[in-house]
Amino acid sequence: MTTFITRRLAIGLVMLLALSVLVFILLRLAPGDPIDAYVNPTSPLSPEAMQALRERLGLDAPLPVQYFGWLRTAITGDLGYSIQRVGVPVLPLVMERIGPTLLLMAAGLIIAIVVGVAGGIISAVRRNSPTDIGFSVVAFIGISSPAFLTALLGLYFFSVQLRWAPSGGMLTPGMGFSMSDLLAHLILPACLLSIGHAALIMRYMRASLLEVLNQDYVRTARAKGVREFFVIVKHAVRNALLPVITLIGSTIGIAVGGAIFIESVFNWPGMGLLLVNAVETRDYPVIMGATLVIGACVIVVNLLTDITYAAVDPRIQVA
Amino acid sequence: MMPEPILDIQDLRTVFRIGGRDIAAVSDLELSIAPGETVALVGESGSGKSVTSLSVMGLLPKKVGRIASGTIRFRGKSGVTNDLAQMDGESLRRIRGNDIGMVFQEPMTSLNPVYTVGEQIAEPIRIHLGRSHKQAAEDAVKLLADVGIPDPARRARQYPHELSGGMRQRATIAMALACDPALLIADEPTTALDVTIQAQILELLAKVQAERGMAMLFVTHNLGVVAEIADRVAVMYAGRIVETGPVDQVFAHPRHPYTKGLLRSVPRLGEATALKRAGTPLPTIAGSVPSLANLPQGCSFAPRCPYAIDACAVAVPALVDAGEGQLSRCIRWQEL
Numbered sequence: 001m002t003t004f005i006t007r008r009l010a011i012g013l014v015m016l017l018a019l020s021v022l023v024f025i026l027l028r029l030a031p032g033d034p035i036d037a038y039v040n041p042t043s044p045l046s047p048e049a050m051q052a053l054r055e056r057l058g059l060d061a062p063l064p065v066q067y068f069g070w071l072r073t074a075i076t077g078d079l080g081y082s083i084q085r086v087g088v089p090v091l092p093l094v095m096e097r098i099g100p101t102l103l104l105m106a107a108g109l110i111i112a113i114v115v116g117v118a119g120g121i122i123s124a125v126r127r128n129s130p131t132d133i134g135f136s137v138v139a140f141i142g143i144s145s146p147a148f149l150t151a152l153l154g155l156y157f158f159s160v161q162l163r164w165a166p167s168g169g170m171l172t173p174g175m176g177f178s179m180s181d182l183l184a185h186l187i188l189p190a191c192l193l194s195i196g197h198a199a200l201i202m203r204y205m206r207a208s209l210l211e212v213l214n215q216d217y218v219r220t221a222r223a224k225g226v227r228e229f230f231v232i233v234k235h236a237v238r239n240a241l242l243p244v245i246t247l248i249g250s251t252i253g254i255a256v257g258g259a260i261f262i263e264s265v266f267n268w269p270g271m272g273l274l275l276v277n278a279v280e281t282r283d284y285p286v287i288m289g290a291t292l293v294i295g296a297c298v299i300v301v302n303l304l305t306d307i308t309y310a311a312v313d314p315r316i317q318v319a
Numbered sequence: 320m321m322p323e324p325i326l327d328i329q330d331l332r333t334v335f336r337i338g339g340r341d342i343a344a345v346s347d348l349e350l351s352i353a354p355g356e357t358v359a360l361v362g363e364s365g366s367g368k369s370v371t372s373l374s375v376m377g378l379l380p381k382k383v384g385r386i387a388s389g390t391i392r393f394r395g396k397s398g399v400t401n402d403l404a405q406m407d408g409e410s411l412r413r414i415r416g417n418d419i420g421m422v423f424q425e426p427m428t429s430l431n432p433v434y435t436v437g438e439q440i441a442e443p444i445r446i447h448l449g450r451s452h453k454q455a456a457e458d459a460v461k462l463l464a465d466v467g468i469p470d471p472a473r474r475a476r477q478y479p480h481e482l483s484g485g486m487r488q489r490a491t492i493a494m495a496l497a498c499d500p501a502l503l504i505a506d507e508p509t510t511a512l513d514v515t516i517q518a519q520i521l522e523l524l525a526k527v528q529a530e531r532g533m534a535m536l537f538v539t540h541n542l543g544v545v546a547e548i549a550d551r552v553a554v555m556y557a558g559r560i561v562e563t564g565p566v567d568q569v570f571a572h573p574r575h576p577y578t579k580g581l582l583r584s585v586p587r588l589g590e591a592t593a594l595k596r597a598g599t600p601l602p603t604i605a606g607s608v609p610s611l612a613n614l615p616q617g618c619s620f621a622p623r624c625p626y627a628i629d630a631c632a633v634a635v636p637a638l639v640d641a642g643e644g645q646l647s648r649c650i651r652w653q654e655l
């Protein structure tokens with residue numbers, strides 16, 4: 001088990017390294033640089049002044065030199081300083097944003113899993129019933145609606161029209177921290193974030209459970225006199241969950257994209273908002289730092305799904 | 320006089336709804352098993368053996384399959400006789416795994432991969448006998464020992480994939496025996512196994528059957544194993560029983576052309592290798608099993624039957640007494 005985790009973490013490090021190279025190259029391929037973005041259009045800097053700034057920030061050095069310079073300090077845990085917010089170190093900036101993002105993603109994922117798994121079970125057990133057809137239609141709408149549409153429509157209906165939930169932020173400004181306030185702010189973005197995933201998990205769970213219900217061991221359970229409820233929940237669902245766990249693990253990465261979008265719609269003070277701002281201002285160190293931290297989270301979650309999978313399926317030997 | 324049967328099936332008709340039409344997979348089925356008796360149900364694949372077993376268990380596929388008519392009178396451990404064909408689902412569930420145990424064909428897929436063998440054997444004990452987790456787990460280990468699994472305590476903690484095919488089949492037998500059923504239904508329990516393992520499982524079933532004085536319905540497509548295990552045999556063809564009787568009697572004097580054909584295609588000990596060496600294939604019954612959806616008029620076997628005459632196509636022959644405890648569904652049984 002420990003060797004498995006160590007090996008996976010080592011692979012994770014290599015992936016992070018590859019990710020940093022990729023992001024670095026992509027950033028430099030995009031037109032413009034931090035200095036262009038930095039410049040206030042109403043009082044333009046002279047080209048010489050801009051060049052001086054670039055030299056001071058090391059942006060004129062050859063790309064490999066720049067990358068390895070960044071990497072050398074990054075390995076020590078120092079992700080450098082923000083270019084746009086002068087003097088602000090990247091690591092604390094990112095760390096302060098990771099909590100809200102993880103909270104939003106975890107809430108969205110839990111809702112997606114609960115709704116998706118429960119819906120999938122009901123659909124499979126009552127296959128071809130009006131309930132199943134209804135769930136399937138809803139799931140197809142959920143899968144095929146673009147996230148920006150559901151996010152904006154959700155915001156419009158539930159916050160603006162119905163006023164069921166606040167329209168943005170994580171806490172009401174000026175009020176002290178309260179759990180209920182946090183939950184009130186969390187519920188709508190988390191639900192909207194979960195839609196696509198809930199729908200996908202529901203379809204997978206339904207298909208997987210239908211297949212498992214045809215297995216011989218389900219018939220064996222019935223032949224033993226197991227109550228139908230336990231035939232489903234104890235004997236079938238645990239087996240049916242296996243492919244769904246894999247699905248959940250592999251959609252975490254996609255969920256990050258959704259979270260970034262939801263964060264900017266709901267003004268959620270997370271990584272997404274930070275990242276969007278950083279991209280707009282070409283704040284290279286912040287973009288690099290934020291991507292790395294997100295990448296690390298995705299890798300850890302994937303590892304956790306694999307461990308869960310091994311825990312659910314005794315045939316998997318993690319060694 | 321025979322003792323009161325423990326299982327007595329009369330005029331059973333089980334149908335499947337296919338394309339808006341009811342197709343009978345089992346018709347006019349009569350079968351009875353006395354306490355402590357082993358009856359073999361034999362027939363080619365698709366003849367309705369499993370459908371018969373599942374009808375008794377109340378495990379026909381929901382919505383598709385159902386018992387259209389007939390009675391399945393069964394006397395449980397409590398001594399009360401019920402008609403399983405009329406029982407509601409919950410009452411049947413209490414009988415399954417408790418009064419009737421069932422062993423299936425595929426040991427590789429019949430056990431749940433995510434639970435330990437011990438847990439799966441303990442489950443019916445907890446459900447039906449109300450034992451605690453601890454007691455049931457201990458009982459499971461004893462059962463594993465009873466079915467000849469060495470080191471049963473360790474095996475009970477293992478998962479199905481850690482056991483060989485033969486060992487798994489022993490485990491499913493232990494599971495079926497867990498609540499000391501009055502009747503064991505074994506649906507082709509050796510078909511999926513190697514020949515040497517087959518013999519061991521047969522021996523085990525015969526042993527536990529004798530030890531417990533349990534009745535057994537042994538389903539097989541292989542007439543060869545019938546002589547080793549059964550007291551009586553019922554031969555099935557296209558959903559109907561075409562001949563039944565004591566095993567010795569049926570083997571010595573088959574009273575139906577189908578049984579005769581089946582017997583001829585069963586190699587006697589050593590004969591198969593001798594035939595193979597000589598390059599002659601085993602004789603088989605010409606033609607193939609008719610589709611249940613359009614069975615011929617009259618006797619279903621007539622199109623393949625060397626004894627068929629015009630009269631055979633008139634009506635389905637009744638199961639008639641052919642003496643010596645034998646019944647035959649052939650109008651020419653006396654000429655065989």
Ligand SMILES: Nc1ncnc2c1ncn2[C@@H]1O[C@H](COP(=O)(O)OP(=O)(O)O)[C@@H](O)[C@H]1O
Pocket residue numbers: 335337344362363364365366367368369370371380383384611
């Ligand atoms: N689930 C099902 N749906 C439709 N027809 C079925 C089903 N199960 C069995 N049948 C029909 O019943 C016939 C007998 O099947 P079965 O009892 O399984 O044969 P066997 O004697 O090989 O055990 C099959 O040929 C098929 O036509």
Ligand SMILES: [Mg+2]
Pocket residue numbers: 368369370506507
């Ligand atoms: Mg069968």
